[in-house]
Structure formats: structure tokens, C-alpha cells
Amino acid sequence: SAKEQGVDIRRYTPLMQMKAKEKLKLENDLRRALERNEFYLVYQPQIQLSTRKLVGMEALLRWQHPKRGLVSPAEFIPIAEESGMIVPLGEWVLKTACRQNKEWQNAGYRPICVSVNLSLRQFMQPNLAGKIEEFLEEIGLDPRFVDLEITESMTLDKEKAFEQLQRLKDIGVYISIDDFGTGYSSLHYLKNMPIDRLKIDRSFVSEVLEDSNNAAIVSTITSMAHHLKLKVTAEGVENEDQLQFLRQQHCHEGQGYFFSKPIEAQEFENAFLRSALY
Numbered sequence: 001s002a003k004e005q006g007v008d009i010r011r012y013t014p015l016m017q018m019k020a021k022e023k024l025k026l027e028n029d030l031r032r033a034l035e036r037n038e039f040y041l042v043y044q045p046q047i048q049l050s051t052r053k054l055v056g057m058e059a060l061l062r063w064q065h066p067k068r069g070l071v072s073p074a075e076f077i078p079i080a081e082e083s084g085m086i087v088p089l090g091e092w093v094l095k096t097a098c099r100q101n102k103e104w105q106n107a108g109y110r111p112i113c114v115s116v117n118l119s120l121r122q123f124m125q126p127n128l129a130g131k132i133e134e135f136l137e138e139i140g141l142d143p144r145f146v147d148l149e150i151t152e153s154m155t156l157d158k159e160k161a162f163e164q165l166q167r168l169k170d171i172g173v174y175i176s177i178d179d180f181g182t183g184y185s186s187l188h189y190l191k192n193m194p195i196d197r198l199k200i201d202r203s204f205v206s207e208v209l210e211d212s213n214n215a216a217i218v219s220t221i222t223s224m225a226h227h228l229k230l231k232v233t234a235e236g237v238e239n240e241d242q243l244q245f246l247r248q249q250h251c252h253e254g255q256g257y258f259f260s261k262p263i264e265a266q267e268f269e270n271a272f273l274r275s276a277l278y
């Protein structure tokens with residue numbers, strides 16, 4: 001039919017061919033990037049709002065491409081997910097972030113928690129908890145200083161998710177739901193999941209003073225978290241007014257440009273671990 005022809009034509013436009021080619025190229029580059037040491041981590045502080053004390057840091061992945069320069073995770077994470085590359089890559093992130101955290105503890109800084117993003121494919125690995133447990137034992141890092149961030153979409157298969165989360169809780173790591181409010185979660189089932197923390201998505205926090213719906217969402221999530229005895233962290237805190245609002249709601253922790261952008265390890269050590277916030 002004409003409609004089908006239309007689809008075929010669109011599928012073969014030069015632009016789309018180029019995009020596919022470009023993607024393939026990026027995928028190939030991604031495959032070699034680990035061996036070539038093109039990845040590094042940046043860390044963003046997580047601050048207790050009542051005291052302004054540093055309580056944690058989120059490790060975020062960066063790719064320094066030899067020709068393209070810095071490639072955004074928004075661009076390469078989806079490709080890494082599709083190709084399965086995210087599994088070895090995510091493992092590298094977890095190991096690097098945990099080693100760094102242990103190194104800082106060894107240097108005598110007050111221990112804080114490191115948050116690492118888990119992709120769906122990583123989360124689905126049946127031996128994930130065992131592998132993490134073994135690694136943490138090997139480097140001597142207490143599991144309570146490791147936080148795994150998953151998203152609501154990963155908990156769609158209730159039973160599988162529950163089992164996997166239970167295994168992870170059993171080894172003693174902390175579990176957070178990232179980007180909370182943007183996905184699907186039945187409240188009943190949230191109540192029964194072995195999780196520790198909700199991270200309120202940046203989209204609600206960023207417009208919390210301009211948009212009364214966002215204010216209602218943030219305050220509802222925060223109060224629900226209190227009732228369920230979960231920690232609650234606001235993402236994307238960019239100014240003092242948002243901070244005041246969040247404090248009024250008794251939101252426990254904040255993360256965002258107001259405190260700091262994600263920064264490299266050395267800078268994080270200088271600016272946060274050594275500073276008065278410490």
C-alpha cells in the first residue's frame with residue numbers, strides 16, 4: 001500500500017542512513033573505549049538538608065572520545081544499553097567508584113556512601129549480588145557505603161525485581177529508586193519492595209516554585225517517603241529558594257548544581273572531603 005511504501009521510503013533516506021552509520025560508528029568506538037581508558041567518573045555531592053553536611057556522592061560516567069571530545073551519557077548510555085556494552089561498562093563504573101570510596105576512607109576521611117547507577121541489563125544479571133559481594137569483600141569496602149540506583153521501570157516485573165532487590169539487600173548495600181515520579185509505581189507495591197530511598201526527579205524539583213503542581217508532587221512524594229520510612233533525596237537543586245522549600249517539606253537530602261556540578265575525584269576531595277562541609 002501507499003502507506004507501506006511511505007515507510008520504506010523514509011527508512012532509506014540518506015539522513016537516516018547516516019544516522020544509522022553514525023550510531024554504528026559510535027557503537028564500535030564504545031567497544032574499544034574501555035581498553036583505551038577513555039572513560040572516567042565524576043562525582044556529585046549529596047547533602048543533608050537540615051545540616052548541610054556531605055552524606056554521599058553519585059558517580060556519573062564520562063566518555064572522553066579521542067575525536068569527538070566529551071560525549072554526553074544521554075548519547076552513549078542508550079547505545080551501550082542496546083548493544084549490551086553497558087554490562088562490562090557498568091561493572092567498571094561500580095568497581096571504580098567503590099575503589100575510590102575505599103581509597104578516601106583509607107585516607108582518613110569520614111566515610112560517605114557512593115551511589116552508582118545500575119542499568120536494566122545489569123540489574124537482570126542473576127549473579128549480580130554475588131559478584132558485588134565478592135568484589136566488596138576483595139577491596140574491603142563495607143556494603144553500607146554503596147548505594148545502587150535503579151529506576152521504576154526496572155521493577156515492572158514485580159517478582160523478579162523483588163527477588164533481585166532482596167538478594168542485594170541481603171549483602172547489605174543501599175537501594176535507591178532514581179528519577180522517582182517519572183515512571184510507573186503502584187504504591188502498594190512500593191510499600192513491599194525492599195528499598196531504602198526515593199530520589200525525586202529533577203523535572204519536579206527544578207520548577208517547584210513556578211509550578212504549583214510540581215510543588216504538590218514534591219511535597220506528596222516527600223511525605224509518602226516519611227510514612228513508608230524511606231529516605232528521600234531531591235535531584236536538581238539549583239537555588240536557595242528550592243532548598244528552602246525542600247527543607248520546609250523535611251526532605252532529607254539534596255543533590256544539584258546549587259551544591260556542585262559533578263566534578264572529578266581530585267576536585268571532589270579538595271572541595272568537599274577536606275572542606276568545612278566535612
Ligand code: C2E
Binds near residue numbers: 118255
Ligand atoms: P541521573 O542518574 O538522573 O543523573 C543525574 C543527572 O542530572 C546527571 O547528568 C547530572 O549531571 C545532572 N544534574 C545534577 N544536578 C543537576 C542540576 O542541578 N541541574 C541540572 N540541569 N542537571 C543536574 P549526566 O551526568 O549527564 O547523566 C545523565 C544520565 O545518564 C544519568 O541521569 C543516568 O541516567 C545516566 N548515567 C550516567 N552515568 C551512568 C552510569 O555510570 N551508568 C548508567 N547506567 N547510567 C549512567
Ligand code: CA
Binds near residue numbers: 058117149178
Ligand atoms: Ca542517578
Ligand code: CA
Binds near residue numbers: 178235
Ligand atoms: Ca536521577
Ligand code: CA
Binds near residue numbers: 179
Ligand atoms: Ca535521569
